[in-house]
Each structure stands twice: as structure tokens, then as C-alpha cells.
Amino acid sequence: MSSLTQTASMPEKHYLNNGTTLKSWLLTVDHKRIALLYLFSVLVMFTIGGIFAILIRLELLTPQADLVTPDIYNRLFTLHGIIMILFFLIPAIPGTLGNFLVPIMVGAKDLAFPKINLFSWYIFNLGVILAVAALVLGGVDTGWTFYTPFSTTFSNSNVILAGLGAFMAGFASILTGLNFLVTIHRMRAPGMTWFRLPLYIWSHYATSIIMILGTPVLAIAIVLIAVERGLGVGIFDPNIGGDPLLFQHLFWFYSHPAVYVMILPAMGIISEIIATFSRQRIFGYHFVAFSSMAIAILGFLVWGHHLYVSSQSVYASIVFSVLTMLVAVPSAVKMFNWAATLFKGSISFDTPMLYAFGFFGLFTIGGLTGIFCATLGLDVHIHDTYFIVAHFHYVMVGGVVMAFFGGLHYWWPKMTGRMYPEMLARIAAVATFIGFNTTFFPQFILGYLGMPRRYAVYPPEFQFLNICSTLGATILSIGAILPLFYFAWSFKYGRKASSNPWGSTGLEWQTTSPPPTFNFEETPVVDRDPYDYAHYYGKES
């Protein structure tokens, strides 16, 4: 049955009008409302992090430090990194789309632990407050990596405060992961077997494992920094008997898998979008699902590729290089399967699909440049240069942010019961793609030419490429800001959406837009694959 014949009318009662007081929002245990609370928090952080990014790009227009002093510049890139990674990229998809969709997609009424879910939002915001306090009280200048002994002994900035902020955000992330893991194991609707799960759920399953196993190590590393900095216990500073490299191992043991915490849910979104907008089953469903698990497991064994030139043993570096090469393979498998899904599809170009196409292009480059960095002899040269900066922005912005925005557009009708303005949205998607490439492509060249990262002052021969990059950043910021405005507008004034505007088979599209408080009028019974379009449209042969 085609759903396109449905009329667009909102249900009388849904989760958004089930209580309208501030209290009904701040004390809600409804995963959908908590998703919106998270959305608000992460978008505020995205805006702050974005303002820092613009200031960084403006400063780099000229080789001298003339817009801000080097001290301020160092604080800008540090907070840009801390905010964008720990307070935006890591929680963005799990906290918002994940919170909203995981229960609905498995056919449950809510997450396994609704109160813990609300609690995680509160401690996340406590982390936000600590990070903002660190900013207001004079900032932090250690880089988001907090390398020792600079962070423990030499920095005169609010290291402990910012570290505690990261610690809190990490706790929120552990609780979210725990909730998802238990929900996916225990709360699937009747008939929802493991291989009837949408690929988005598989990717969150893999992500949750990393969140639970990896994040405590970051917490330990931050506590150790506080202990050395505050109490003078020698852990990392060799002058008091510590080992400066130990921190890098602890830090990257979490922070490399954290990259997969960001990218795996993004890949899950892309799978859903590709299936819906080509109206067919994802090619090689099992391989896409297992590749997520392979990435999650292998991802824990590659942290040492951040330490090739740190004086780590050559033999350790060789092992880390092999494993890093191997972790590239499951990502490639996903790319091939997505491309194959388009073959003989029924493809439409709605905004979410444009973001998915953008993801294709940017993630391909982001992933392949990862191989440059994994290659031992080559990484010696490009390590800590703008090449790395470009590489991880291609993965983090080109991959995660493109997918996040694609997902927001895709599920916006479900979350709010309203459509976004299609034309403006397409303009934003294209502006983001063009602006992004103009900003970050020159940085690959800049990096290979030898410009180190975290430089407020640089030799004049690098200026031309830096100007290109800053010009691109202005286009990129238009692409990023535009959706914030039309989403806010659409929330109140957007055209009403039908329950299934895209004609998708997903379980979340079989309930009303917006869904009722307990998601479904009655518990759904699942009797087929997640992407069975032939059945859904009555075209079984």
C-alpha cells in the first residue's frame, strides 16, 4: 500500500502536546522529548564551536597574529576542538536521532532506562557548564588532546575545569550507550529478529559497545591529569618521575575509537537514507551490518597510529600500521554496498539524499586520505600538519556532519510533524558541500607543503592557500547556519507532514507524525525484512 495517498494531518494527541509546561519538558522521561532537549544542547554547542572556527579562519587570513594574539588563538583552537568533538560530534547523533529513533525502530515504547536517559542529558549539560566556565574564566590552551607534561605542569589555563567538563560529557555518553545496548537486546518488538533490525540500529549497537568500553579510559586519563596538576603526584612529568608518553596512549586508546563513535551512527543514517530514497533493500545487508561490528572491534587496536613519531617502538608502529590498514577495509565495503544499492533503484533527489551524495564524495576522500596517514614512511612527514587537519575534517564534517544534517532533514517530519522548506534545504546542502571542499581541500596541499597545525603565525608562502580556505569557510558557514533558521521556523510554521512522506518501509514511518507518547497505538509485530519495498508497495512477483 502506498502511503503517499495519506492526507497530511496531525494526530490530535502526540508526544509534543502531551504537556506543554517547562516542567513537562525538564522532567520528561519520554525518549523523544529528551532527543529534542539533546538537539537543543548540541546545536548551541555547534554554534559556539562554529564561531571559534570562523575566528580561527579569520586570524589565518594573514601570516602574522594580527586579529588575536597567539595566546588567544591557542585558546580558540583548543575550545573549538573540545566543543566540536566532545560536546557536538560524539553526542550529536546518539543523543538526538539515536534517542528518538532507537526505541521506535525496534518497536519499543521507550528506552530501557528512561530516567537514566534524562539523567544523561543533565550530566551532559553539567559538562557543558563546566566547559563554558573554563571558557569564561580565561579559556584553556592545551589543545583538545591535553598532551602532558604541557597540560599538567606548564599550562596556565583552566585545564582541570575543562577536563572535568569532558569527564562529565563522557559519563553522559556511557549512559546513552548502556541504554541503547540494553534496549536493542531486550526490547525488540515481537518478530524483530537481529537481522530484521534496520542498519541504523546495527550501527548504534556497535557504537554503544565503544562508548561503554572506551570512555572510562578517557575518564581515567583526565583524572590522572587532575591528580598530577592539582596534587603534584608524578605520573606524566619526567621531572617528578612520570612518563610523558603514557598519557598519549591512554588518551588515544579512547579518542581513536571515539572517531568511530562519531562516524558509525553517521554511516547508519546513510544506510537508511539510501534505502528510502532508492526504494530498495540495502545491497549486502549482512555485510554492512557486520562491517560496523568489525570497525568497532578493530577500532580499539589502532590507537598507536597517532604515535609514529612520538618515539614509540618501531615494532609497535608496524603493528599499528597493519591494523590501521585493515580497519579501512570495512569502511570501503560499506561504500561499495551503498553504491550498489543505487543500481536499479528508484532514486529521488530530496534533500536527505543530497546530503547522502555529499557524504559519499567527502567520506571517500576522508577515508582514502586516512590511508596516507596510516602509511608509516609518509605519516612521518604529514603528521601534525594541515594534511591531518584536512583529513579528519573530511571524515568528521564531510562524514558526520553531512550525515547528521541529512538525518535531521530525513526524520524532521517524524520528529515535528512538519516539513522543512525543500528549496532552501537543497541550497543549504549544496552550499555545505561546495563550501566544505573549498575550505578543506587547500589544507591537504598546505599540509604536504609542511604547514604545521596549531600555528597562529606562519611563513608568508602559505598565505594564498589559507585565503582560499577562509573563503570556503564563509560559504560553509552559510550552509551550516541556514538549516538552524528554517528548522526553527518550520517547527511552528512548516507545512504539515503525513505520517510517511518519503514512502519508506521503516517502522518509524508506520506510526503518526509526530508519534504518540508511547510511539505506537499498539505494539507492532514484525514479520519481514526492514527494507521490503516490494511487499510494502504490493509489487511482489
Add this chain to the structure above:
Amino acid sequence: MFDFPLIPEQASSYAGDVDNIYFFLVAMTAVMAFIITVLVIYFAARYHRKNVDEIGSGPHGSVKLEIIWTIIPVFVVMGIFFWGTSVFYTIQKPPEDTIEMWVVGKQWMWKFQQPNGKREINELHVPRGQAVKLTMTSQDVIHSFFVPAFRVKQDILPGRYTTVWFEATKAGEYHLFCAEYCGTNHSKMMGKIIVQEPVEYAEWLVSGGTAQVAASSDPTEAGLEMFNALACNTCHKEGSSGLGPTLNDLYGSEEELADGTMVLADDTYIRESILNPAGQIVKGFQPVMPTYQGQVTEEGLTQLIMYIRSIGGELPADAAAESEAE
């Protein structure tokens, strides 16, 4: 406008090797990105939805294809891995005869010492066509020695020595950057590597002229003076009569510690023994040596090590390679 470089100058013996991997990977990325782009555009145009209830009619999967596009990438990345590792090995393992120089990094400057004891700040003169090995340490935080024209980079850590080697192939001046973020003026911790023809370099080395810090005496002699001035010689005597073990023939040998472990007496061991003597007591001796932490500068430590080397043996060859590795 048109002499716009895409790679830095190739000025070391292995710069070309690094660039070859780079060019290969750039080509591979371009081909892959092109294939993906063409496929997506072609499929999107060819299979564009024509009416509202049209659905896809493609295959659901193919184990054969999955195996093909798993195995081929595995072979490709393994090939890249071996290639990259062989170049890495070249960069990590210095050749037999190198000129040895010393580097101390500190917030936010570079201090260098030539083999004859001549010192420089933020400038390092090296001869063309001769392998140079730098032994480096930091006085404060982690820094990183990065010369783009040489395609080489090595972190510099406080409390230990790291080494790096290169052979400059072109005379000229090249950027030296600190690549590991080190605080306020990280981006101003820039220096110059000045590559000279061997004859010019030899002249420069004995002249007092261009160096910013006047030439000092021979580092081994300076080390001996310091050895006596710090009264090391009262305990570390020749033979076995002193309170401490003799240092003659120490360098490069295996020492047995009080807890039975064996350590190699290399630069890092000697440095540790001066700064934290109680940490590594040689078997048969009492922990009576005071620490010299804070009393000896990094340059002083270098000179003491040079002296102890001069009365010691050679590092065994495989140990030398391994200590490069560590």
C-alpha cells in the same frame, strides 16, 4: 602565480621515496573518487524515479561481489603497508657513519651543538651529502623536530633522548618547525636548517663568525672538567676502589642491577643515573649517590655523556638500531 608548488623542495636522501608513496596514493584516491562519483551520478540519472509508487528492482546482494571488494582492498592496503614500512625503516635507521649533533628544545627555541662543541640557536648548519644524526631532548614540554624539505619529523621529549637522521642533498636554507603544540609561542618556534657544501661547512665550523653563541671548547673536554667539578671522580674511580662503579669501559656494556635485571648502558641510562641515581643501582653498590637533578643543564648532561662515551666502548650494532627504534 604559475610557479605554485604542490610539494616542498626535495632536499634529503629519502625525500623522493616519501613523495613517491604520496604520488601513488594521490593517484589512487583520484581514481577511486572518480569511479565513485561517476557511478553515483550515472545510477542517479539512469534510475531516477519516474512515478510516485515506483520501487527499486536491483539485486539484494552478492556474496561473490562482497568477497571481491573485500579481498582486493586488503591486498592493496597491504601493499601500501609494506611500501610505507620500508621507507619508514630507512628514515628510522641511520647509516653507519654519521656526524653527531645535539639538540635541546625548550619553550620556544632550538639549541644546537655541533660535533666540535660549537653552539647555535634556532639555526643548524649541516654539510651537504653527509648523514647527520641528531640526539635530542627537551628542557620542558614535548616538542617535535620537523623539516618539511627533508620529509622528516621526530618528537622531542623531556627526560629522555630521541634521535633522528637525515642526509641533506641540496645546499640552501630550509624551514625548521616545531610540530608538537608546546604553548603560547609554539608557532614562533621556527628555525632554519642551513645546508652548506662540505668545504664551506668545514670553514664555518672553525670560524667564530656567524654563530650566535660563541664556540665553546671540545664537548668531551668540557665533560671531563664538569666530571671533576661535580666531584663525580671522587666515587667513580678507575678500577674498583670507589664508592661507585667505575665508568671506564661502561658505555655500551650490559650492567646488572641490584634487582638482577640487565640494562644497556646507553645515553638514556647514563642520563637517568645522573638525575635519578636511586632508580637504577648497580649490583654490589649502595644507594649513596645524590641526585644531580637541577644542578646540571641539558647541555651539561650532553657533555658528561660525551665524556663517559670517550672512556667507554661502542654501543653494539643491534642495540644501536633498537635504541633508534625506542
